[in-house]
Amino acid sequence: MKSIHIGLLSVLMVLGSAAFAQSDAKKSSEISQSEANPLSAYTRKIYAGVKMIVLRSADKMPEESYSFKPADTVRSYGQILGHVADSQYHFCSAVLGEEGPAPKVEKTKTSKADIIAALKDAFAYCDKAYDGMTDGSAAQMVKLMGGDVPKLGALNVNNIHSVEHYGNLITYMRMKNIVPPTSEPGFMQQQKSETKK
Numbered sequence: 001m002k003s004i005h006i007g008l009l010s011v012l013m014v015l016g017s018a019a020f021a022q023s024d025a026k027k028s029s030e031i032s033q034s035e036a037n038p039l040s041a042y043t044r045k046i047y048a049g050v051k052m053i054v055l056r057s058a059d060k061m062p063e064e065s066y067s068f069k070p071a072d073t074v075r076s077y078g079q080i081l082g083h084v085a086d087s088q089y090h091f092c093s094a095v096l097g098e099e100g101p102a103p104k105v106e107k108t109k110t111s112k113a114d115i116i117a118a119l120k121d122a123f124a125y126c127d128k129a130y131d132g133m134t135d136g137s138a139a140q141m142v143k144l145m146g147g148d149v150p151k152l153g154a155l156n157v158n159n160i161h162s163v164e165h166y167g168n169l170i171t172y173m174r175m176k177n178i179v180p181p182t183s184e185p186g187f188m189q190q191q192k193s194e195t196k197k
Helices: 002-021 027-028 038-060 077-096 112-131 150-176 187-195
Strands: 141-144 146-152
Touching: 002 150, 038 112, 077 112, 077 141, 077 150, 112 141, 112 150, 141 150, 141 187
Parallel strands: none
Antiparallel strands: 141 146
8 A cells, every 4th residue: 555655656746747847948047946846846845844843853852751652562752763864864865876874773872862963964864865856856766665766756755754753753742741843832933934944
């Protein structure tokens, strides 16, 4: 089922990329980067928002709760953040055409400071993939999870994966009586100003 969703997303992204790639070259040079590359610009904007809420979630949870997990069969709060960090390298290395670094953050980092530092490093690595994306390069195919996907599809799957685990973090924060970033008063206004940077 997951591969069907990824395949459908990939097809939609390729079709959208092809339509936008046919725009007049002269017109593209006269308009802003986001107008010239609406698909990749929007994906980059979503990524900036996801990055912000994941890092804020890492910061909001107290150190002593990084080992918290509601059941023995699930990851701890810190392990979820480590998993998100590790996954950034997995998805973005495919887009960058590099052998992905494998820091194994989930398995090797336990302190809040170390996990946050590793998350920031992972996001910095992914920044290169998102910042280098144009609608023209978005349709280039790469290998990911045993199949061929367009680069923009890989970056969208990265966003989806991070948001999936943000949902886990929300539950853990609520269990500790912590307001998740997306439920904070003024969140939408803050997100708008942060993602414009």
